[in-house]
Amino acid sequence: MKKIALVAALVAVPFISQAETKAQGSGPSPYTECGIGAAIFQNVGWAAAISNVIWDLGTTAFSSATLSPEMCNAKKVKTATLIIETLEGMEADLASGGGSYTTAVASTMGCASAHNAIVAKARSNYAEVVAQPGYSAQTRQERAAGVYSSVKAAANTVAPTCAVSL
Amino acid sequence: MNFYHSESSKVWSEVQNKDFFLTPEGHTSPNKEFAAFASAVRGYQTDQSKGEVLCRFPARTTLLLKEYEPFNSFKRPDCKDHPRYINPAKVTGVSLIFASGYFESPASYFGHTMLKFETPEKDFDEFFFDSSLNYGAQVTDATGNPMYIVNGLMGGYTASFQRNNDFINTYSYTNKDMRDVWEYPLELTPDQTRFLVEYSSELRHAKFKYYFFTDNCAHRMARLIEAATGKKLVDTDGLWLLPVEVVQTLKSPEDETSPLKDELRTPSLKSRVRDGYLALSKSDKRAVNSYLTSKPEEQLSLSKGLSNEALTVAFMQYDVQLAKLSSKTKKSKAIPKLQASRAILLREKLARPAFKAESKMVTENPSRSITPATMKHPGSVQVGYLSKPDKDALNLRFQASNNDLLTAPFEGQEASRFIMGAAEIETSFEDVSLKRVTLLDIASLNTNPLPSSFTGEYSWSLKAEYGPRNNICDKCSSAGVDAKIGKAVRLNEDLMLFGLIGGQVNSRETSHNDILMLTSENGVLIDVSPRARLLAGINIEASPERGDPAYLYKGSLSYDISPQTDIRMSLENDGEESAALLSLSFYLN
Numbered sequence: 001m002k003k004i005a006l007v008a009a010l011v012a013v014p015f016i017s018q019a020e021t022k023a024q025g026s027g028p029s030p031y032t033e034c035g036i037g038a039a040i041f042q043n044v045g046w047a048a049a050i051s052n053v054i055w056d057l058g059t060t061a062f063s064s065a066t067l068s069p070e071m072c073n074a075k076k077v078k079t080a081t082l083i084i085e086t087l088e089g090m091e092a093d094l095a096s097g098g099g100s101y102t103t104a105v106a107s108t109m110g111c112a113s114a115h116n117a118i119v120a121k122a123r124s125n126y127a128e129v130v131a132q133p134g135y136s137a138q139t140r141q142e143r144a145a146g147v148y149s150s151v152k153a154a155a156n157t158v159a160p161t162c163a164v165s166l
Numbered sequence: 167m168n169f170y171h172s173e174s175s176k177v178w179s180e181v182q183n184k185d186f187f188l189t190p191e192g193h194t195s196p197n198k199e200f201a202a203f204a205s206a207v208r209g210y211q212t213d214q215s216k217g218e219v220l221c222r223f224p225a226r227t228t229l230l231l232k233e234y235e236p237f238n239s240f241k242r243p244d245c246k247d248h249p250r251y252i253n254p255a256k257v258t259g260v261s262l263i264f265a266s267g268y269f270e271s272p273a274s275y276f277g278h279t280m281l282k283f284e285t286p287e288k289d290f291d292e293f294f295f296d297s298s299l300n301y302g303a304q305v306t307d308a309t310g311n312p313m314y315i316v317n318g319l320m321g322g323y324t325a326s327f328q329r330n331n332d333f334i335n336t337y338s339y340t341n342k343d344m345r346d347v348w349e350y351p352l353e354l355t356p357d358q359t360r361f362l363v364e365y366s367s368e369l370r371h372a373k374f375k376y377y378f379f380t381d382n383c384a385h386r387m388a389r390l391i392e393a394a395t396g397k398k399l400v401d402t403d404g405l406w407l408l409p410v411e412v413v414q415t416l417k418s419p420e421d422e423t424s425p426l427k428d429e430l431r432t433p434s435l436k437s438r439v440r441d442g443y444l445a446l447s448k449s450d451k452r453a454v455n456s457y458l459t460s461k462p463e464e465q466l467s468l469s470k471g472l473s474n475e476a477l478t479v480a481f482m483q484y485d486v487q488l489a490k491l492s493s494k495t496k497k498s499k500a501i502p503k504l505q506a507s508r509a510i511l512l513r514e515k516l517a518r519p520a521f522k523a524e525s526k527m528v529t530e531n532p533s534r535s536i537t538p539a540t541m542k543h544p545g546s547v548q549v550g551y552l553s554k555p556d557k558d559a560l561n562l563r564f565q566a567s568n569n570d571l572l573t574a575p576f577e578g579q580e581a582s583r584f585i586m587g588a589a590e591i592e593t594s595f596e597d598v599s600l601k602r603v604t605l606l607d608i609a610s611l612n613t614n615p616l617p618s619s620f621t622g623e624y625s626w627s628l629k630a631e632y633g634p635r636n637n638i639c640d641k642c643s644s645a646g647v648d649a650k651i652g653k654a655v656r657l658n659e660d661l662m663l664f665g666l667i668g669g670q671v672n673s674r675e676t677s678h679n680d681i682l683m684l685t686s687e688n689g690v691l692i693d694v695s696p697r698a699r700l701l702a703g704i705n706i707e708a709s710p711e712r713g714d715p716a717y718l719y720k721g722s723l724s725y726d727i728s729p730q731t732d733i734r735m736s737l738e739n740d741g742e743e744s745a746a747l748l749s750l751s752f753y754l755n
Contacts, residue, residue, distance in 0.1 A: 081334075082331075082333075085334045085337065085338075086334060086341070088485045088488070088489075092482070094516070095481070095515035096478070096515065096521055097522055098520070098522070101337075123516065123520065126516065127513075127516035127517065130509065130512050130516055131513060131516075135509055136502070136505045136508070136509035137502065137505070
């Protein structure tokens with residue numbers, strides 16, 4: 001029963017996220033709540049190549065976070081930004097049982113010492129998310145929200161002290 | 167400190183924004199700027215609430231207090247409350263980062279340089295925001311702007327420094343652009359490290375004009391390192407300064423005082439897929455190929471039969487494909503199908519016990535001896551003796567290139583031809599003539615071992631030049647553009663076969679060509695030894711109007727006499743006559 005409840009909560013994340021686009025500032029997803037877009041690192045083709053423009057990563061997220069600090073604290077914003085910017089690597093790490101991306105996210109959460117336990121738990125959480133039929137049609141932001149929720153739920157379970165304010 | 171120049175009676179700064187300076191005349195008067203800053207430092211000694219200027223210019227403050235005796239005992243503020251202050255004490259190391267180029271964007275092919283700041287404890291803000299320093303133009307109008315290249319070349323864009331997160335930055339290069347990233351830790355004293363951090367912090371407020379060839383990321387990173395180390399690194403007054411030249415100058419094997427002592431490589435995702443695929447057994451390779459090229463309804467059952475290693479390679483390959491398609495301005499219709507196939511593999515991976523596959527590898531000791539630091543310099547002068555049917559001649563050639571097939575690429579790059587400009591002069595007893603001018607000569611010999619029906623990757627070449635058809639004929643020069651597509655296969659580490667076919671548009675007819683020609687270039691490239699390479703092949707040309715194909719048999723052998731010198735011999739035969747060229751190449755920065 002507990003498992004079903006967890007799955008329901010995780011699966012609901014994307015749909016909650018979609019609802020949040022209509023009601024900014026409410027709900028649990030940092031992506032809509034804190035305005036962390038999926039295109040901070042836009043590829044501008046030749047522009048990037050010829051000028052090597054490096055996009056002002058983080059500023060957008062930080063500004064949004066500053067606007068509502070009680071909802072979008074720095075830890076939440078940075079964790080969420082790291083996940084969405086390295087999403088494919090993060091998913092690969094979760095699938096393989098941990099790597100440099102999950103190490104980075106645990107460090108950003110302030111949970112470095114609990115990395116292995118968090119990944120083990122997050123892995124099973126995320127397996128339930130990915131198993132849902134709608135997964136492959138999700139947007140990047142929805143998938144990132146799924147990873148974020150899986151990691152957050154795992155940290156809450158195995159290392160609750162460091163999961164505070166996520 | 168603020169890049170002042172003087173020319174006769176005129177003095178000006180490279181910093182373009184006047185609000186960077188403390189005085190309205192600061193842009194053109196270093197004396198007034200110095201006086202204003204010295205006044206601010208003196209003011210702080212009597213009123214310590216006035217530390218804003220000193221915090222805005224921490225490097226100036228360090229220099230003034232250290233180098234000017236009257237200021238030696240002056241106090242400086244604790245700037246911790248200054249917006250976006252970077253505490254130099256927390257930075258324990260600095261690395262030069264070199265991101266290799268990629269063929270999908272030729273302008274990037276000479277790479278990109280930036281700096282990375284190390285902090286021992288990954289403090290939240292330092293880890294997240296400020297762990298790397300980039301310099302680039304602020305371009306928002308690249309797409310569809312015909313003036314884009316002109317602006318890039320002629321200083322039409324404003325450029326500035328930005329600080330970013332190195333971890334995410336590296337991910338963007340390796341997993342989105344598929345570029346290898348090389349890291350060169352700098353051996354700096356604590357004072358030098360501190361000054362570098364302070365100076366880069368100060369310059370974040372500065373805006374410059376961007377010039378693609380002469381005032382680019384390489385130029386600015388070199389200037390920062392020069393300011394911190396006092397070591398003259400590069401000639402910033404040349405026709406160009408390429409990112410790889412900064413690495414090569416810092417890592418010069420002749421220089422025992424070089425601050426670069428190590429090099430680390432983070433391979434791109436594409437490199438990891440390639441290496442992972444080549445390490446698979448034959449049956450695993452077949453299983454991966456089968457999965458990639460199967461219909462979605464068959465993939466679920468196929469995924470169950472993949473070994474862990476094959477599953478990992480196939481999964482990563484989907485990320486390569488998706489990154490490639492996602493970078494296009496127009497959203498590809500293939501993305502949903504790829505996402506669905508990837509999701510099957512992700513579910514399968516998650517359903518199995520955890521199988522560790524390192525997601526980001528850093529190779530400390532590159533397996534091949536050629537790296538960005540040791541590869542041949544991008545400019546070369548070739549002096550040769552040419553023997554052809556009607557006369558012998560001295561042949562002089564200058565070319566700017568990354569590779570030309572006879573030079574060895576650095577680790578992670580495939581053998582290729584990337585010439586971004588060349589000129590050739592032929593001198594005989596009778597005359598001196600401009601034989602060839604090449605604007606561009608690129609051959610991307612893509613040897614991706616995965617099925618090209620899935621990757622959509624092929625080899626291709628593009629050339630725009632004025633010159634003769636070959637070394638044999640004498641009056642067969644025309645200007646033209648030549649484009650080809652084909653396939654390259656690496657049979658083993660030392661042997662590559664390639665074949666390209668395409669067409670050519672020429673400015674005029676000669677006895678050897680029509681305006682329109684069909685062309686084909688086919689060859690074998692062999693690494694005979696670590697110092698010697700052999701390129702042999704046959705070029706076929708035919709006029710669609712006349713038919714009558716012409717064949718040119720070619721063979722070239724190069725041998726590295728020293729790291730920056732090689733000797734080359736090439737032979738050409740058109741079935742009737744031959745030409746031979748013996749040349750010495752000197753590679754220059």
